[in-house]
Amino acid sequence: MIQKDKEDFLTRLQEHKLIIYKICNSYCKNMSDRDDLAQEISYQLWRSFHHFNGSVKFSTWMYRVALNVAITFYRKTRANEAIIQLGEPDTEIEDRKEDSSELEKNKGLLQQFINELKELDKALMILYLEENSYSEMSEILGITETNVATRISRIKDKLKQRFSTINN
Amino acid sequence: MEDITLRNLWKAQDEKLDRTMKQNLFIIESMQKQKAQSKLNGLARLKLVAVILGVLWALFLGVLIYGNQLRNMYFTISVGMIMLITIAAVIAYIRHIALIKELDYSQSITDTQKKLARLQASTFNNRFILLQTPFYTTWFWSTEMIQASITKFCLIAVPITLLFTILTIWLYKNLTPLKMHKKWVSYLLKNDPEQVPVIQAQKFLNEIEEFKTAC
Numbered sequence: 184m185i186q187k188d189k190e191d192f193l194t195r196l197q198e199h200k201l202i203i204y205k206i207c208n209s210y211c212k213n214m215s216d217r218d219d220l221a222q223e224i225s226y227q228l229w230r231s232f233h234h235f236n237g238s239v240k241f242s243t244w245m246y247r248v249a250l251n252v253a254i255t256f257y258r259k260t261r262a263n264e265a266i267i268q269l270g271e272p273d274t275e276i277e278d279r280k281e282d283s284s285e286l287e288k289n290k291g292l293l294q295q296f297i298n299e300l301k302e303l304d305k306a307l308m309i310l311y312l313e314e315n316s317y318s319e320m321s322e323i324l325g326i327t328e329t330n331v332a333t334r335i336s337r338i339k340d341k342l343k344q345r346f347s348t349i350n351n
Numbered sequence: 352m353e354d355i356t357l358r359n360l361w362k363a364q365d366e367k368l369d370r371t372m373k374q375n376l377f378i379i380e381s382m383q384k385q386k387a388q389s390k391l392n393g394l395a396r397l398k399l400v401a402v403i404l405g406v407l408w409a410l411f412l413g414v415l416i417y418g419n420q421l422r423n424m425y426f427t428i429s430v431g432m433i434m435l436i437t438i439a440a441v442i443a444y445i446r447h448i449a450l451i452k453e454l455d456y457s458q459s460i461t462d463t464q465k466k467l468a469r470l471q472a473s474t475f476n477n478r479f480i481l482l483q484t485p486f487y488t489t490w491f492w493s494t495e496m497i498q499a500s501i502t503k504f505c506l507i508a509v510p511i512t513l514l515f516t517i518l519t520i521w522l523y524k525n526l527t528p529l530k531m532h533k534k535w536v537s538y539l540l541k542n543d544p545e546q547v548p549v550i551q552a553q554k555f556l557n558e559i560e561e562f563k564t565a566c
Contacts, residue, residue, distance in 0.1 A: 204368040205361075231457050244457055251456040251463045258555065286363060293360045302555075303562045306460055312361040325459025326563050334562075342357070 192232050196225060199245055202313065209297050209305055210253040211260070220256050224249045239322065246315070246323045250306045257302055292349060296342055304338060311335050395451040398444045405441040409434050429490035436483040443477055465559050471552030478526050485516040 196203075203224050207217040228248050235244050297308055303324070310320045321328045412434040419426050447470055456463060488511050497504045530536045 201365055201368065205364065208364070208368060227456050231455070234455070234457060247458065247460065247463075248456045250460050251458075254460065254464055255467060258551070286360075290360050290363050293357065294364065301558065303460070303464075303558065312358055314358060323460060325461035330563070339354075339357075 188232070192229060195241055195245075196228065199242065202242070202245065203249055205313070206249050206253050206309060208294070209309055210257045210302075212298065216256075216260060220253060223256060224252045227252045240319075242315075243319055243323055246310065250309070250323070254302045254306065289346070292346060293342075296345055300338070304334065307331065307334055308338055395448050398447050398451075402441055402444045402448070405437050405444065409437045409441065412437065423493050425492035426490050429486040429492075432486045433483045433490075436480060440477060440480050443473075447473055461559050461563055465556065468552040468556045468559065472556060478523055481519055481523050481526075484519045485512055488512045488515050 203221055206224070207220045211217040211220055228245060231248055235241070297305060297312075300308060307320065307324060310323060315323070317328045317331050320331045324331070412430050416427055416430050416434070419430075421427055450466065450470055454463065454466060488508075492508065525533070525536060526539075
C-alpha cells in the first residue's frame with residue numbers, strides 16, 4: 184500500500200475511532216479484551232482497505248468490518264468470559280461507584296442494557312444510537328428496512344420498561 | 352424514554368471512552384508483523400492439521416493396496432473404501448480452508464456471520480466420514496479364513512460387520528442438527544468438548560435466520 188493510501192486510512196481511522204471504541208465497549212466486558220478487539224478491528228480495516236472502492240460510504244463499510252470482527256471476537260471469547268470476570272475487576276463498574284449523578288446512572292444502565300443484548304441485536308442498537316438511517320442499517324446488517332424498524336421498536340420497548348422499573 | 356434522550360446518553364460516553372481506551376489503533380506496521388506469524392486463524396489451522404493427517408493416512412492406505420497387488424479382494428475393497436472416504440474428507444476440509452481465506456468482513460453482517468457459523472457447524476456435514484467404520488471390520492477377511500471355518504465366520508464376523516453397518520447408518524441419519532431435540536443427540540454432543548463450538552455455531556445460525564425473518 185502506498186504512503187498516500189496509508190495516510191488516508193489513518194486520517195479516516197482517527198475521524199472514526201470513537202465508533203471502534205463504542206463497539207469494543209459494547210462487545211467486551213473487560214479492558215484487556217477491549218484493547219485486543221480494538222487492535223483486531225483496526226488491523227482488519229487496514230487489511231481490507233484496498234477493497235474499499237467508495238461504492239458505499241466509508242462509515243457504512245467501516246461498520247460492516249468492525250461489527251463483523253466484534254461479533255466473531257465476542258463469540259470466540261464468550262466461553263472464557265466467566266473465568267476472565269473472576270480474575271479481573273471491571274473498570275467501568277469501579278468508575279460507576281464514583282459517579283452518583285442521574286446522568287451517570289442512566290449512562291451506565293444504557294450500556295449495561297446494550298451489553299446484555301444478543302450479538303446481532305447489539306449491532307442493530309449501536310447503529311441506531313449512532314444515528315444511522317434505516318436504509319444504512321439495512322445495508323450494513325443485510326436485513327430489510329421493515330425488519331430494522333420492527334426490531335428497533337421491540338428493543339426500545341424493552342429498554343423503556345427496564346428504565347422505568349429501575350427508576351421507579 | 353425518548354429517542355433523543357437515548358442518543359444523548361449514548362453520546363455522553365464519548366469523552367470517557369476516549370480517556371479510558373488508551374489503545375493505539377495506529378501501530379499498523381507492528382500489527383502486520385504480529386499477524387503475519389499466524390496467517391490462518393484457529394479454525395483454519397485445525398482444518399489444515401486434519402488435511403495433513405488425512406493426506407498421510409490416504410497415502411499409507413494407498414501403499415498398502417499397492418503392496419497387496421489385489422491378492423485379497425476383501426482387503427482391497429475395505430482399504431480402498433476407507434481411502435476414498437478419507438480423500439473426500441480431505442477435499443471437504445481444503446474447501447473449508449479456502450472459504451475461511453476468502454471470508455470478506457466488509458460484506459453484510461448477517462451474510463458474513465452466516466458463512467462463519469456454517470463453517471464452524473460443518474462437522475455435521477462431514478459426518479459421512481462415519482461411513483468408513485464397517486470397513487474396519489472387514490479388511491482382514493480372506494477366502495482362506497472363510498473356507499477354514501464357515502460357521503465361525505457366519506456366527507461371529509458377519510454379525511459384527513452387520514452390527515457396525517446398522518449402527519453407522521443409524522448414526523449417520525440421526526447425528527444431524529435437525530435431530531438436536533432428541534435427548535441422546537443433545538447429550539452426546541454437549542458432552543464432547545470438540546462439539547461445543549459446533550453446537551454454538553448451529554444455535555447462532557438459527558439466531559441469524561430468526562433475525563433476518565422476524566417481523
